[in-house]
Amino acid sequence: MFGTSGIRGSVGEEVTGQVALSVGRALGIETDRVVVGRDARESGHALTDAFAAGLCESGVDVVDVGRAATPTVARGVAWTDADAGVVITASHNPPTDNGIKLWQPSGQAFDAPRRERITERVRSGETALADWDEMGTRTRDSLSDRHRRELVESVTLSEPLEVVVDVGNGVGGVTADALDELGCHVQTLNAQQDGSFPGRPSEPTAENCESLSTLVAETDADLGIAHDGDADRMRAVAADGTFLSGDVLLAIFARATAGEGDAVAMPVDTSLAVADALAERGIEATYTPVGDVYVAAAASDPGVAFGGEPSGAWIWPEETLCPDGPLAACKLAELTASEPLADRAATVAAYPIVRDSVSVSEKTAVMDRVRELVSERYDDFSTLDGVRVERDDAWFLLRASGTEPLVRVTAEARERSRAQQVFEEATNLLDEGI
Structure with missing residues (x-):
């Protein structure tokens, strides 16, 4: 159920x-x-x-x-x-x-x-x-007024910003209210609540948020914010109109929140670039199954300072274990006020990732066979969620879809040719399992 x-x-x-x-x-x-x-x-x-x-x-x-x-x-x-x-x-x-x-x-x-x-x-x-x-x-x-007050008290802006908030016809208007009270000049998109989502599809992806990216780029805006229908997710646009990847946002939030010796919780399909960015600061990456429920559970452990999922779920355990999109928006505004978001993003590497989904008739049985093959051939692997195999300079993940008869294949490396090579290694493994 x-x-x-x-x-x-x-x-x-x-x-x-x-x-x-x-x-x-x-x-x-x-x-x-x-x-x-x-x-x-x-x-x-x-x-x-x-x-x-x-x-x-x-x-x-x-x-x-x-x-x-x-x-x-x-x-x-x-x-x-x-x-x-x-x-x-x-x-x-x-x-x-x-x-x-x-x-x-x-x-x-x-x-x-x-x-x-x-x-x-x-x-x-x-x-x-x-x-x-x-x-x-x-x-x-x-309780929206209480939430707004909590958001305002959670951050301090060194200077007011020009912010565009794309509410996505959802219920995340508390973000615009909080930023306004913090002194920002706020412009909204799709702010009228409408559950048919006439302005754009509810999920805040780069494709769905093209209007936000364009508006931010063509105005004096410092930051663009996008929510989904219930505002548990938050995605962002830099002042030049670049829609930031979830991995980049995860690295930015994690480095701003965690310190040396702390840990950050993130799902197993998170980019290697995030782990590299954290390792530079002595921050440990703690991996979880995919899903903000699992990230929140890990974030409740002592020593975990932050939890995030590249889909747009961000968790500050000292404040709440719920993914709080409006809180993330205000935290990002605070960071942007002290350093442009594009400059922060530029410090996070972008590694090539290859992804595909393969239709299978019996995904559970296929994944059982894949686990057996992996256990026979590899030493460094995890079965936390699907099967993730660590290579010296890359990783790949084979994971059954939770809702469709598919197995998702993901591979990443620091070089494109290596990413493709590891992806083929993973798909060959899957073919044997099928």
């Missing part, structure tokens, strides 16, 4: 009011107060009502914050002394989708044991419905 990013899928098929009601009832067994919020998708109205009904009839009090950024809700669990939080969102997925993501008081998403516990209750039909006179209450509150 749950993936690493919660329940997510097509409305009316994988995601229905019945599913929301059932998960609400399952969560209600172990909670007394829950914060509930949603993104701008129209389907969120009915799904939120169904989820809240499941909680209330289980005797749980619901704090309904309405439309709000995912990090606002995740942070709000602790702010309201609640036991859990839920966001009705499909994040960066298309408008036909919606989903359910659950949060702990620490700001961390529900981990695997918690997700499995909820799943088992839903499948078994287990409930703990309250008597008619002990049902929970549903009160309305807004």
